[in-house]
Amino acid sequence: xxxxxxxxxxxxxxxxxxxxxQPARLACPVRLNNPWNLGSRATNRMVNLRPVKATPxxxxxxxxxxxxxxxxxxxxxxxxSGECVAAWDEVEELxxxxxxxxxxxxxxxxxxLEEYCKDNPETDECRTYDN
Amino acid sequence: MAAVSTIYSTQALNSTHFLTxxxxxxxxxxxxxxxxxxxxxxxxxxxxxxxxxxxTVVIGLAADSGCGKSTFMRRLTSVFGGAxxxxxxxxxxxxxxxxxxxxxxxxxxxxxxxxxGRKEKGVTALxxxxxxxxxxxxQVKALKSGIAVEKxxxxxxxxxxxxxxxxxxxxxxxxxxxxxxxxxxxxxxLDFSIYLDISNEVKFAWKIQRDMAERGHSxxxxxxxxxxxxxxxDAFIDPQKQYADAVIEVxxxxxxxxxxxxxxxxxxxxxxxxxxxxxxVYLFDEGSTISWIPCGRKLTCSYPGxxxxxxxxxxxxxxxxxxxxxxxxxxxxxxxxxxxxLSNLSTKFYGEVTQQMLKHADFPGxxxxxxxxxTIVGLKIRDLYEQLIANRATVPAEAAKA
Numbered sequence: 012x013x014x015x016x017x018x019x020x021x022x023x024x025x026x027x028x029x030x031x032x033q034p035a036r037l038a039c040p041v042r043l044n045n046p047w048n049l050g051s052r053a054t055n056r057m058v059n060l061r062p063v064k065a066t067p068x069x070x071x072x073x074x075x076x077x078x079x080x081x082x083x084x085x086x087x088x089x090x091x092s093g094e095c096v097a098a099w100d101e102v103e104e105l106x107x108x109x110x111x112x113x114x115x116x117x118x119x120x121x122x123x124l125e126e127y128c129k130d131n132p133e134t135d136e137c138r139t140y141d142n
Numbered sequence: 143m144a145a146v147s148t149i150y151s152t153q154a155l156n157s158t159h160f161l162t163x164x165x166x167x168x169x170x171x172x173x174x175x176x177x178x179x180x181x182x183x184x185x186x187x188x189x190x191x192x193x194x195x196x197x198t199v200v201i202g203l204a205a206d207s208g209c210g211k212s213t214f215m216r217r218l219t220s221v222f223g224g225a226x227x228x229x230x231x232x233x234x235x236x237x238x239x240x241x242x243x244x245x246x247x248x249x250x251x252x253x254x255x256x257x258x259g260r261k262e263k264g265v266t267a268l269x270x271x272x273x274x275x276x277x278x279x280x281q282v283k284a285l286k287s288g289i290a291v292e293k294x295x296x297x298x299x300x301x302x303x304x305x306x307x308x309x310x311x312x313x314x315x316x317x318x319x320x321x322x323x324x325x326x327x328x329x330x331x332l333d334f335s336i337y338l339d340i341s342n343e344v345k346f347a348w349k350i351q352r353d354m355a356e357r358g359h360s361x362x363x364x365x366x367x368x369x370x371x372x373x374x375x376d377a378f379i380d381p382q383k384q385y386a387d388a389v390i391e392v393x394x395x396x397x398x399x400x401x402x403x404x405x406x407x408x409x410x411x412x413x414x415x416x417x418x419x420x421x422x423v424y425l426f427d428e429g430s431t432i433s434w435i436p437c438g439r440k441l442t443c444s445y446p447g448x449x450x451x452x453x454x455x456x457x458x459x460x461x462x463x464x465x466x467x468x469x470x471x472x473x474x475x476x477x478x479x480x481x482x483x484l485s486n487l488s489t490k491f492y493g494e495v496t497q498q499m500l501k502h503a504d505f506p507g508x509x510x511x512x513x514x515x516x517t518i519v520g521l522k523i524r525d526l527y528e529q530l531i532a533n534r535a536t537v538p539a540e541a542a543k544a
Contacts, residue, residue: 071299076358086366093264099370100266101257101301106359106367108298110352129227 071109078102197534198286199527200315202322202335204382206345206375213505214338214516215318219244221498221520222314232307235297245312249319250296252278257301268320268374275325282331285311314527323382334420334526336519337386341393342368347404384458387417388522390515397446397468406446408468409511411518415454415461419529422463423486423518425452429463434483441479444472448480467511474500480514487518488525495521 082098089095128137205212219226219241226239226246237248254274255263265272281291292306323329323337340348346368353359383389388411395406413422425432431453437443448469455464465484471477474496481487481495489495498517499508507513 072357074299075356079358079363082366083363086370094261096370096374097261097264097266099367100268100374101261102363102367103371104257104267104298104301106349106353106356109356111298113355130230 071105071112075102075105075109078105197531198288198311198313198315199333199530200282200286200317200331201523202328202332203316203318203338204320204322204336204379204386205318205338206320206340206379212318213502213507213513215239215246215316216505217498217502217513217516218316218520218523219246220501221517221524229307233295233297233304235299235304236295236307237298238293238295238307238309240312243312244314244316245309246316246318247293247309248296249273249278249317249321250298251294253296253303256296256303266371266374268371268378270321270324270378273321275321275328278321279325279327279331281309282315282317282328285309285315286331287311314523320379321382323385324378329385333530334417334523335386335388337383337389339383339389339391341391343394343402344392344404344407347402351404384460387414387420388412388519389457390512390519392512395446395468397449406468406470407507407510407512408466409515410464410466411511411515412455412457413463413465414457415463419526419533420522421486421488421525423465423484423522424463425450425465425484428485429454436476436479436483441476443469443476446470448476450480465515467514469510471509471514477514488521 078098078101082095082102085092085098086095124136128134131137203214205214216226219239222241222243224241224243226241226244228234228236229238229240237251239246250267252274253260253267253272254277255265255272260267260272263271267273277294281293284291288311290308290310293309294306295304296302297304317328317332322332323335329335346365349364349368350361353364354361391410391412393408393410394404395401395408397408398406411423413420415422425434432451434450434452435447436450437447446469448467448471451464451466451468453464455462457464471480477496477499478493481493484495487495495514495517498520499513502508502513505513507516
């Protein structure tokens with residue numbers, strides 16, 4: 012069977028450990044060294060304060076409306092400037108987000124049983140017999 | 143599920159180590175051997191261990207619309223089975239979709255500038271200056287090698303970069319967004335790439351349908367938004383077309399004169415010739431030029447009918463085959479009739495394309511070429527995946543003999 016004679020521990024997940032020109036990497040699971048990331052690791056407050064519910068749709072619609080007004084104002088001055096283009100790009104992004112939110116709302120819709128069954132398909136109420 | 147491994151390590155300079163793992167279940171894939179270089183000396187480690195339980199297949203999809211929630215993604219994940227959903231228990235505004243076999247990553251997550259940053263600098267999200275290609279390359283490479291990554295989240299609602307989420311390497315990784323083929327290093331990592339090319343007229347018609355319901359929007363604002371983004375789009379996004387293995391081009395129909403509603407569409411599937419593991423779909427005779435109207439005596443269609451075209455062509459100096467469909471499907475039997483005349487579809491059974499299309503009859507494009515070609519591309523990707531996996535399983539066995 013397996014005889015591990017070294018002090019190396021092989022975790023269930025695969026890892027690449029090399030001794031060559033590359034610096035020795037950590038064992039699995041590997042975390043990439045990203046400077047912007049290290050700060051949040053030290054203080055985990057942000058991580059624990061994740062929102063439980065997604066942003067409601069009315070909020071997005073307000074944002075879209077506001078962004079359109081902003082874009083029109085910015086572009087009234089100078090139609091080809093970077094600010095104008097960026098403003099209309101923001102409008103596009105928010106419109107896309109609004110339409111996704113609308114689709115999601117329509118898809119999830121009205122049936123609480125469907126929602127429950129999505130997460131718990133093995134329960135008695137949710138079992139389907141296809142064949 | 144854990145692989146049984148035997149590890150031997152010695153301090154000797156000249157020695158050969160063998161690391162074998164016996165496949166204990168269907169999830170572990172390969173038997174691999176390792177031989178340490180005899181000329182290397184190293185203070186720290188004397189053993190080099192490589193393990194790869196899976197090799198991820200990476201697919202790139204360039205699309206303007208949005209991320210992960212698009213119809214194409216849902217059709218693709220459906221071909222592999224299972225529904226794709228955002229990661230459970232994580233950030234609800236995450237753009238990632240995870241199903242059994244696939245994980246879809248939104249490239250917007252690699253924005254280096256958030257919305258305020260872009261506004262200050264006066265750049266759009268289309269501009270490469272707003273994206274961190276180094277991070278994108280690093281993380282895609284890591285996922286492809288089977289290493290989990292902490293990927294940032296770009297929240298489309300707030301426009302901020304949220305705390306990162308952990309992404310496990312999947313069997314199939316799909317990167318969807320504006321710049322999958324922009325950076326050359328990322329392009330090298332892609333096993334297959336698709337570009338969704340929507341023509342300006344169709345884009346305008348779709349955006350009107352999407353945004354007119356939104357208060358605050360008017361025809362002028364929609365038009366202005368498209369016009370403002372066009373220069374950046376043409377400069378940065380459009381050139382990616384030439385690198386794609388398959389391009390789905392959506393154009394206004396030619397069957398209805400002066401149609402500007404964008405309901406009936408002419409869709410062209412441009413397939414690059416000579417791509418490994420990818421055999422283009424053809425109609426009747428490969429490499430010939432065919433024009434086909436299926437509606438006639440055997441099949442009755444309603445206005446405006448269906449017209450197919452197939453021909454070889456050149457696209458950005460590449461040999462391609464183009465399959466084109468103009469018109470709409472009205473009934474199930476039209477769909478199955480068309481499917482029975484197309485060849486090289488990579489279906490596992492007769493009628494699979496029709497079945498997939500019917501499964502998602504409520505998706506947009508289910509009655510025209512967009513749905514049909516997206517489904518076909520999905521089947522082609524499945525075929526490519528299976529060939530790649532089969533090929534990778536045989537390669538280590540050959541290497542061991544060497």
